[in-house]
Every structure is written in C-alpha cells, then in structure tokens.
Amino acid sequence: MKLKETDSAIYGLLREEFDYQKSTLRLIASENYTSKAVMEATGSVATNKYAEGYPGKRYYAGNQYIDQIEELAIERAKKLFNVGHANVQPHSGSSANIAAFFSFLEPGDKFMGLELPHGGHLTHGSPVNFSGKWFRAVAYGVDKETEALDYDAIKKQAIEEKPKLIICGYTAYPLMIDFKAFREICDEVGAVMMADISHFAGLVAGGVYNSPAPYADVITSTTHKTLRGPRGAIILGPEENGKKIDKGVFPGTQGGPLEHVIAAKAVCFHEAMQPEFKEYATQIVKNAKVLAEELVSLGLRLVAGKTNTHVLLVDLNQKGITGKDAQAALEEAGIITNRNTIPFDTRSPFVTSGLRLGTPALTTRGMKEDEMKHIARMIVKVIENPNDSELKLKVRSEVEELCGKFPIYGDVSY
Numbered sequence: 141m142k143l144k145e146t147d148s149a150i151y152g153l154l155r156e157e158f159d160y161q162k163s164t165l166r167l168i169a170s171e172n173y174t175s176k177a178v179m180e181a182t183g184s185v186a187t188n189k190y191a192e193g194y195p196g197k198r199y200y201a202g203n204q205y206i207d208q209i210e211e212l213a214i215e216r217a218k219k220l221f222n223v224g225h226a227n228v229q230p231h232s233g234s235s236a237n238i239a240a241f242f243s244f245l246e247p248g249d250k251f252m253g254l255e256l257p258h259g260g261h262l263t264h265g266s267p268v269n270f271s272g273k274w275f276r277a278v279a280y281g282v283d284k285e286t287e288a289l290d291y292d293a294i295k296k297q298a299i300e301e302k303p304k305l306i307i308c309g310y311t312a313y314p315l316m317i318d319f320k321a322f323r324e325i326c327d328e329v330g331a332v333m334m335a336d337i338s339h340f341a342g343l344v345a346g347g348v349y350n351s352p353a354p355y356a357d358v359i360t361s362t363t364h365k366t367l368r369g370p371r372g373a374i375i376l377g378p379e380e381n382g383k384k385i386d387k388g389v390f391p392g393t394q395g396g397p398l399e400h401v402i403a404a405k406a407v408c409f410h411e412a413m414q415p416e417f418k419e420y421a422t423q424i425v426k427n428a429k430v431l432a433e434e435l436v437s438l439g440l441r442l443v444a445g446k447t448n449t450h451v452l453l454v455d456l457n458q459k460g461i462t463g464k465d466a467q468a469a470l471e472e473a474g475i476i477t478n479r480n481t482i483p484f485d486t487r488s489p490f491v492t493s494g495l496r497l498g499t500p501a502l503t504t505r506g507m508k509e510d511e512m513k514h515i516a517r518m519i520v521k522v523i524e525n526p527n528d529s530e531l532k533l534k535v536r537s538e539v540e541e542l543c544g545k546f547p548i549y550g551d552v553s554y
C-alpha cells in the first residue's frame with residue numbers, strides 16, 4: 141500500500157514540500173535536514189504502540205521491544221551529554237519545559253528567564269504562555285550597550301527577586317553562555333538552575349559549545365535543531381533529580397509516549413556520537429562566523445556584533461526595512477529565514493526589526509565558507525531591493541543552482 145494510491149492529496153503536498161526543501165536555502169536557525177535513518181525510524185511500526193510509564197513499569201502489555209528501544213535511547217542520551225539521567229519522552233520543547241516546571245515549581249512560584257525580545261523563548265515567562273500565566277515570571281535582559289548577558293546584573297536582580305528557578309539557554313542569542321556563572325548565581329539565591337539547550341544541543345554534543353551538564357539541575361532540549369534528530373525533546377539532569385524529572389513528564393504532563401519518535405531519537409543520538417558529527421558541529425559555527433563577517437562587511441549590523449554559535453541576528457533598522465518585509469522578500473527569492481525581535485525592539489513581535497539567520501541546515505547540505513559568502517551577498521541584495529521583482533527572480537535562480545550542487549536526500553524519490 142502506498143500513500144500515492146491511497147491519499148493522492150497528501151502525497152502531492154508532501155512531494156511539493158520535498159521539492160521545495162530541496163530547492164530553497166534554509167537559514168532558519170532552528171531547522172535542519174534529518175537523516176534518512178531518523179526518518180525511517182519515525183515512520184516505523186513503533187507508532188502503533190501504547191507505552192504509558194517507563195521501561196519495565198508500563199501500564200500496557202506487549203512492550204518488550206519498545207522497552208529496549210526506549211532504554212537504548214536513554215543510555216545513548218546519557219552518554220552523549222554526560223549526564224546521570226535522561227528522559228526521552230517529551231513530545232516537544234514546550235512540553236519538556238512544562239514538565240520541568242511541573243517537576244521543580246508549584247503554580248504561582250517565581251522564576252527568572254530571558255525576556256522574549258532579548259532572545260528568550262515563549263515558554264521562559266511570556267505573559268501569553270503557560271509559563272507567564274501560571275507562574276510569577278521575572279524577565280532579565282541583555283546589556284543595552286553590548287547586547288550580551290551581564291552576569292553581575294543578573295546576579296543583582298536574582299538577589300532582589302529571590303526566584304525559585306532561573307532559566308538560561310535561548311532561541312536567539314548569538315553568544316556562548318557561561319553556565320558556571322549561572323550556577324554561582326543560582327547557589328547565591330538558592331534557585332534551581334534550568335538550562336534550555338534546544339538551539340545548541342548539537343553544538344554541545346559536538347564539543348563546540350559549553351556544556352551545562354556539570355552545573356544544571358535540569359536541562360531541556362529539543363532534538364530536531366542543531367542535534368539533527370526527529371521533532372521532539374528530552375530532559376536531562378543529574379541522577380538525583382531523575383525521579384522528579386520522570387514524574388514531571390509522566391504522569392505529570394504527558395500520557396502515552398511517541399515510541400516511534402523515541403526510536404528516531406535513539407538513532408539521532410547514535411549519529412551524534414560519531415566523529416563526523418564533531419566535524420559537522422565545528423563547520424556549523426565556522427559557517428555562521430563567515431556569514432556574519434560577510435554580512436557586516438556588506439553593511440549590515442548584527443546584534444552583539446558577531447556570533448560564536450550557529451545563529452546570528454541582523455538588526456535591520458539602518459536598512460529601513462522591517463523583519464516582516466525582509467523575510468517576505470527573501471522568501472520570494474528562495475531564501476528561507478525568520479523575522480525576529482532584537483533587544484529593545486520598538487516593533488511588535490509580528491513585525492520586528494530583526495532577522496534571525498542560522499547555518500545548521502546549510503551545513504548539513506555540505507555548504508562551507510565560500511557558499512556562506514555567496515549567500516550573504518544574495519541576502520544583502522534582496523534586503524536592499526525588496527521590491528525589485530526581477531532581482532528576486534534572478535536570486536531565486538541562483539539559489540536553485542546552488543541547491544542543485546548541494547543536494548539533500550540524493551536517492552530518495554516520491
């Protein structure tokens with residue numbers, strides 16, 4: 141039985157999506173192309189099984205193979221991130237953060253997280269999210285001059301606010317985080333240290349980003365960004381927090397785990413343990429740095445002036461274009477990005493003054509420094525001439541030509 145015959149509408153759309161992914165440049169910092177092996181596991185028979193509970197303690201019969209899959213995923217996650225405990229069941233990054241809050245906080249407790257426009261995530265205390273509605277969220281920010289975290293200022297604020305938990309780890313922060321400094325701040329005020337490493341988990345696994353493992357009480361992460369696995373998440377921590385973390389996921393905030401996705405997570409962890417993955421992570425950062433330098437040399441301003449991670453944030457204010465319009469013009473040219481607020485942004489999150497760019501997906505395609513320079517030139521041309529249809533068409537064909545040289549999923553066809 142084939143999808144093509146049973147559901148031609150979905151088949152046709154998936155085929156179009158596949159062609160679109162092949163022929164466009166993905167610069168969304170949180171996206172990637174996962175391996176065929178990961179996709180195979182995601183599309184496997186493990187989707188048919190209910191397995192509420194944990195390996196050896198399930199609420200349903202018939203889990204002898206599923207238990208082994210989940211155990212393997214757990215052991216690999218522990219080894220990859222050098223932690224005493226891993227829970228591989230969270231369905232998404234937001235689910236992982238809800239579970240972590242459930243494990244360590246009571247409704248109404250105070251916690252601190254980075255403000256959304258400064259690079260924080262929705263689940264780190266935004267007033268429209270559960271994190272801001274059910275808890276007393278206090279936002280810290282980046283320094284106005286440097287646009288970097290000011291650890292002394294965060295410490296001062298933490299001493300004044302006395303939060304029960306502090307989150308570090310962000311979605312749009314181009315610099316490396318000092319996790320030891322956060323541990324010291326948390327110790328000073330008796331707070332739980334939570335690190336959300338969703339964006340840079342692959343860089344941690346590849347050894348090119350500081351690891352929070354020696355410091356954090358709980359670590360959450362998605363598995364599909366720089367880590368290049370299936371869409372999903374994990375929660376890690378020291379062994380002594382294991383029971384608390386597990387209860388926070390099930391029965392705290394989730395029911396049946398997605399065992400097909402857990403199988404794919406296990407595949408992803410195995411892939412991330414291979415020497416090639418270190419090379420991949422190293423190249424992601426090299427590419428981001430070259431892309432950043434080239435954009436700056438072409439006249440764009442970057443938040444914090446640079447990147448030392450996979451992500452860079454362009455401040456479009458001097459170019460007289462909003463993030464929304466830049467994103468739309470680039471999309472027409474086949475360059476897929478996302479608009480993003482920048483620190484102290486005067487525009488709404490729907491419009492924004494910034495553009496977030498990242499190199500994980502381009503690096504998976506095998507692109508290197510030369511391609512980054514080429515892409516930077518195309519981006520600047522479009523941003524400077526967003527209404528020039530002819531130019532956008534020309535860039536679109538340049539993009540297609542470049543994509544053709546760096547194919548994805550070479551022998552896969554629909």
Ligand code: DSN
Pocket residue numbers: 170233261311
């Ligand atoms: N949506 C993710 C990102 O793009 O950073 C975070 O959840």
